[in-house]
Amino acid sequence: MPGTELFGNEERKEINDVLETGILFRYNHDQQRNGIWKARDFEAEVKKITGAKYAHAVSSGSTAIATALAAAGIGTGDEVIVPPFTYIATIEAVLFVGAIPVFAEIDETLCLSAAGIEKAITKKTKAVCLVHMCGGMADMDSIMAVINDYNLLLVEDAGQAFAATYKGTATGLFGMAGSYSFDFFKIATAGEGGVLVTNDEEVYKLADSYSDHGHDHVGSNRGMEQHPILGFNYRISELHAAVGVAQTRKVPHIKEVNRKHKQLLTEILSATEGVSFATLPDPEGDSATFLNLLLPDTETAGNTVAAFNKAGVTGFNYWYTNMYHFINQWDHIKNLKTASKLPVEVLGHSQDYLTMELPKSQEVIGRLISFGIRCTWTEDEVKALAGKIADCVKSVTAVSA
Numbered sequence: 001m002p003g004t005e006l007f008g009n010e011e012r013k014e015i016n017d018v019l020e021t022g023i024l025f026r027y028n029h030d031q032q033r034n035g036i037w038k039a040r041d042f043e044a045e046v047k048k049i050t051g052a053k054y055a056h057a058v059s060s061g062s063t064a065i066a067t068a069l070a071a072a073g074i075g076t077g078d079e080v081i082v083p084p085f086t087y088i089a090t091i092e093a094v095l096f097v098g099a100i101p102v103f104a105e106i107d108e109t110l111c112l113s114a115a116g117i118e119k120a121i122t123k124k125t126k127a128v129c130l131v132h133m134c135g136g137m138a139d140m141d142s143i144m145a146v147i148n149d150y151n152l153l154l155v156e157d158a159g160q161a162f163a164a165t166y167k168g169t170a171t172g173l174f175g176m177a178g179s180y181s182f183d184f185f186k187i188a189t190a191g192e193g194g195v196l197v198t199n200d201e202e203v204y205k206l207a208d209s210y211s212d213h214g215h216d217h218v219g220s221n222r223g224m225e226q227h228p229i230l231g232f233n234y235r236i237s238e239l240h241a242a243v244g245v246a247q248t249r250k251v252p253h254i255k256e257v258n259r260k261h262k263q264l265l266t267e268i269l270s271a272t273e274g275v276s277f278a279t280l281p282d283p284e285g286d287s288a289t290f291l292n293l294l295l296p297d298t299e300t301a302g303n304t305v306a307a308f309n310k311a312g313v314t315g316f317n318y319w320y321t322n323m324y325h326f327i328n329q330w331d332h333i334k335n336l337k338t339a340s341k342l343p344v345e346v347l348g349h350s351q352d353y354l355t356m357e358l359p360k361s362q363e364v365i366g367r368l369i370s371f372g373i374r375c376t377w378t379e380d381e382v383k384a385l386a387g388k389i390a391d392c393v394k395s396v397t398a399v400s401a
């Protein structure tokens, strides 16, 4: 988690600016705040990195994707194609705007594939919620062809892919709206926070109002503002935004260092038999927060995880057994268990969540082991890690050979 590695005076300065005015609220109080607008600054920094026309900071990546879906017009009864490999927030957001998730296959990009999306399309399909996973990006040319052919809406959860690009365009900017997370585990953190991006003024205005009880944010008298729509409270506080400002300014540096580390790891591990890597449709656009290893099969990957644990190798995720990132452990979704009744329970769903089969996704995630890249590693530490990974893989593949 690189952002947290670099927490320092820059973050403290931004927080102190807010503490000195005492205005922890992102709107209004124009006189007392002394020109301090951290949420606005945070949005400006995100626009600088992504090239988005509009950016809107909210309380989390989860509320950013929920807002993106709503602002794109996705709601009750709409079928939305989603991946079985994502942080659970994506699926929750689709369910809680009232929509109906339909799971489709991913491929070696770790994201939904064009073929997977096409196969999952029904007469009711309204949108695709594409998730750019593990610092990389989906194969956008082929996906946009399907989106356009079938006249679907695209919303992107780029929670793990801030600062990643595909052929020069930032993840999050291919569809109606996109979202990034700035929680504690991402390339940059606000403590808690998220940012929605869009190039569409109407979507931006809806997002801005939706995330603050419908306020239109015109004028300086909050109680007398117009409320064109209903919304809810997904606001970010100035304290969180302040941290987000300082952290986002560090992202170009983090990305550069991460890419160097990942390059070296990849070079060394390419020589190890049995190791391949997740596909990057545009290697130049990698945010390089993860090194994504693909082993020959699920059994070898499981044995490699055991070998890592035995050798004391840390800093990796085996998503196949992770409770929050892969469908195999999502019994609550399969059984639609939540605190109160969901629209999908009333409206029904054409896909049987209990019996659906996604063999390609099972195969890819079964083989995947992801190492978080740290920007504070020394070159020697990178080489030592690569050596340990190679030794563990070799010990496993030698036994099975």
Ligand SMILES: *Cc1c(COP(=O)(O)O)cnc(C)c1O
Residues within 6 Å of the ligand: 060, 061, 062, 063, 065, 086, 087, 089, 090, 131, 157, 158, 159, 160, 181, 182, 183, 192, 193, 194
């Ligand atoms: C982290 C993440 C989220 C949720 O972000 P929070 O800020 O923790 O709410 C959503 N989607 C993806 C893909 C994520 O990785």
